[in-house]
Amino acid sequence: MERYLTADHERLRAEVRDFAQQIIAPRARDLDERAEFPWEAVKAMAERGWLGLTVPRELGGAGLDYLSYLVVIEELAKVDASHAITVSAHTGLALSPLLAFGSDAQKRKYVPLLARTVLGGFGLTEPAAGSDASRSRTRAQRENGGYRVSGSKIFITHAGVGEIFVVTAVTDPDLGPRGITSFIVTKPTVDLDRARSIGYGHSDALEFAPGVYAGKKEDKMGWRASDTRELILEDAFVPEQNRLGGEGEGFVNFMKTLDAGRIGLAALSLGLAQGALASAILYADRRTQFGKKLREFQALQFEFADLATGIEAGRHLTYHAAWLKERAKRYTKEAAMAKLFCSELAMKATIRAVQMIGGLGYTDQYPVERMMRDAKVCEIGEGTSEIQRMVIARNLISEMLGGASEIQIE
Ligand SMILES: Cc1cc2nc3c(=O)[nH]c(=O)nc-3n(C[C@H](O)[C@H](O)[C@H](O)COP(=O)(O)OP(=O)(O)OC[C@H]3O[C@@H](n4cnc5c(N)ncnc54)[C@H](O)[C@@H]3O)c2cc1C
Numbered sequence: 001m002e003r004y005l006t007a008d009h010e011r012l013r014a015e016v017r018d019f020a021q022q023i024i025a026p027r028a029r030d031l032d033e034r035a036e037f038p039w040e041a042v043k044a045m046a047e048r049g050w051l052g053l054t055v056p057r058e059l060g061g062a063g064l065d066y067l068s069y070l071v072v073i074e075e076l077a078k079v080d081a082s083h084a085i086t087v088s089a090h091t092g093l094a095l096s097p098l099l100a101f102g103s104d105a106q107k108r109k110y111v112p113l114l115a116r117t118v119l120g121g122f123g124l125t126e127p128a129a130g131s132d133a134s135r136s137r138t139r140a141q142r143e144n145g146g147y148r149v150s151g152s153k154i155f156i157t158h159a160g161v162g163e164i165f166v167v168t169a170v171t172d173p174d175l176g177p178r179g180i181t182s183f184i185v186t187k188p189t190v191d192l193d194r195a196r197s198i199g200y201g202h203s204d205a206l207e208f209a210p211g212v213y214a215g216k217k218e219d220k221m222g223w224r225a226s227d228t229r230e231l232i233l234e235d236a237f238v239p240e241q242n243r244l245g246g247e248g249e250g251f252v253n254f255m256k257t258l259d260a261g262r263i264g265l266a267a268l269s270l271g272l273a274q275g276a277l278a279s280a281i282l283y284a285d286r287r288t289q290f291g292k293k294l295r296e297f298q299a300l301q302f303e304f305a306d307l308a309t310g311i312e313a314g315r316h317l318t319y320h321a322a323w324l325k326e327r328a329k330r331y332t333k334e335a336a337m338a339k340l341f342c343s344e345l346a347m348k349a350t351i352r353a354v355q356m357i358g359g360l361g362y363t364d365q366y367p368v369e370r371m372m373r374d375a376k377v378c379e380i381g382e383g384t385s386e387i388q389r390m391v392i393a394r395n396l397i398s399e400m401l402g403g404a405s406e407i408q409i410e
Contacts, residue, residue, distance in 0.1 A: 004319040009071050012064075016075035019048070020083075028080040031225035032370050035217070037161050038225055039191065042086055042119070043200035051090055052115025055099065060112035066260075066322045070267040077271025078278070079367075081374035082225035084268045086119075089157035089226075092264040093382075094120025097166050097182065097257045101245040110164050110184060117203050118189070122261075123153035123167035123231045124254050131387050133168075134177040134251060138233060140169035146239040147171070149183065149211075152232055155381075159229035160190040160214040163206055167231070168250045175248060182250035184242040185233065187212040211236030222373035259335045260325060261382050266318040266338035269346035269378045270311060276346075276353035276371050277307045283357045283366070300356060307349050314342040333395035340388035343378035350375045 005013075023041055031038055045051055053069045055061020062068075069091055077084035095114050098107060114120045129135040138151025149169050153159070165185050172179035186206050195201030215230030245253050281304060284294035294300055317338040324331035350372035354361040361368050379385045 001315060001319065004067060004323060005071070009067060012068055013071045013075055015048075016050075016072050017078075019044070020076055020079040024076070024080050024083050028082075028225070028367065029364055029370065031080075031082065033224075033364070035219065035224040037191070037227050038083060038086070039161075039194055039198055039201060041083060043198050045083075045087060046116055046200055049115075050087055051119075052095070052111075054091060055095060055111055055115045059107060060115040066263070066326055067319065070263065070318065070322055073264055073267040074271040074274070077268040078275040080225070081268060081272055081371070081378075082223050084271060085157065085223055085226045088261075088264040088268055089121065090114070090119050090162075092261040093122030093157070093257060094162070094164065094166060096260055097122070097244060097253060098184070100256070101182070101249070101253050102184075103241075105241065106184060106244065113203050113205065114164055118164060118201060118206070119158045119162040120164040120166075121156050121158035121162045121231070122254075122257065123156050123159075123165050123185075124258075125155050126152060127154055131384060133254070134180070136168055136170055136180055136251075138167070138169040139173075140171050140181060140183065140238070142171075143237070146237055147183065147243070149185070149233045149236045149238050152230055154230050155218065155228055156231040158227050159231040160217060161201065161227045163187065163189055163201075163203060163208075165212075165231060166244055166254075167233070168254055169233075171247050177251040178248045180251040180254075181247045182244040182253055183238045184244055185209075185212045185236060185238055187214065187231075190214055209237055220377075222370070222375070222377050224373075258382055259332050262335040262339035262388075263318060263321045263325065263331075265378055265382050266314070266321070266335070266342040269339075269342035269375065270314050270318060272346040272371050272375050272378070273307065273311050273314065273342070273349035276349040276368055276375075277304065277311065279366060279368050279371075280304070280353040280356040283360075287358075294356070303352055303356060307345075307352065310341075310345045310349070314338070314345050317341055333392055333399075336383070336388040336391040336395075339378075339382065340385055340392065343375070344385060346375040346378050347372075 049062040052061035053064045057063040073084050073088050140147040140149045168180050168182050171181040189195050189201050211234045218228040287294045321331050321334040321338045353368040
């Protein structure tokens with residue numbers, strides 16, 4: 001991976017690995033069981049600059065590249081996917097659109113807070129607008145100096161714990177996707193007392209308008225220590241200066257955000273696959289059956305080889321998509337390929353790891369059963385596997401018919 005990663009990336013990787021082993025690993029099972037948000041670990045990550053890794057230094061961030069962010073996500077997910085998605089959703093889905101489409105004033109106001117003090121989220125999905133996000137029904141109507149916004153955003157990561165959100169709403173229902181605009185909205189964290197007591201997660205510098213609040217926490221199969229809820233907008237007044245980009249640009253800007261976000265989810269899936277494979281190999285070295293260590297059976301060795309090959313291929317896809325993004329080249333297809341391949345690999349690797357560890361793999365004594373539950377949502381969030389295939393096919397066909405193919409068929 002030297003083609004992509006520098007010594008600085010590897011130093012960062014080692015730092016995150018130590019943190020994940022010392023701070024996250026001992027608590028991950030308990031947090032998962034109790035579906036508890038890891039406030040202390042998130043604060044510790046914010047103090048290390050990992051919640052603002054890609055934010056320029058002048059806006060309070062670490063000023064690192066996108067690959068550094070992927071390295072952090074991958075390393076965290078080797079140990080616990082809930083911690084990884086917390087950093088990933090915050091950085092890839094909330095900070096990214098602010099940095100890409102925000103005005104200077106919006107960046108100065110919100111980005112330093114997100115880099116150090118509060119969590120952010122991204123509100124696109126609605127009850128009637130899932131895979132087809134253009135069916136948004138959240139409505140933003142112009143009113144003196146701003147917009148009155150009403151609607152419901154569902155399955156929103158950090159809807160409860162976060163304070164700054166980018167959301168889409170329809171400003172002109174006659175224009176379809178071109179009538180969708182994005183906005184910045186704020187609400188106080190639901191864990192105000194906790195946030196105040198630890199000094200992270202709430203900012204008195206934010207104004208919280210009435211009408212934006214979080215619904216009940218989802219009781220999920222995986223990513224249980226990550227916060228997922230409905231984000232409700234009820235006649236919420238959003239001032240004009242909180243419109244993100246121009247009217248009608250919201251849908252396209254959110255799709256661009258998802259392109260980048262998908263590389264993050266690919267890195268998270270890769271981390272899960274590596275964590276599962278490592279657990280299986282370590283167990284196979286410890287466990288003896290039929291007078292041999294499990295690792296001596298060729299059937300298991302072939303499993304290790306296949307999964308390791310998939311991980312290597314997935315890392316190339318993921319780092320290559322990031323490499324294209326860093327060079328401002330087109331990467332929609334490559335990001336979808338990385339996300340599709342790595343999320344399906346994570347599912348396969350975690351299922352196989354449970355199988356290789358046997359009965360104990362099916363209990364909470366080993367992390368692989370949690371990893372298996374955590375892997376499933378990687379095939380759903382930020383566009384399902386079916387949607388990734390649609391994106392890949394659409395781009396592929398247009399490249400081929402646009403003259404990119406050198407193959408003649410007649
Ligand atoms: C834990 C979690 C966290 C999330 N975080 C966020 C967040 O922070 N922000 C946010 O906006 N959203 C978030 N989501 C929502 C997520 O992005 C959606 O769940 C996802 O895009 C799928 O939408 P849906 O659930 O409505 O499924 P649907 O769109 O109803 O799809 C159901 C099934 O039909 C398939 N399908 C749909 N259309 C087609 C088609 N044309 N061809 C073939 N198959 C099709 C899908 O692939 C899927 O298998 C989160 C979801 C979860 C579970």
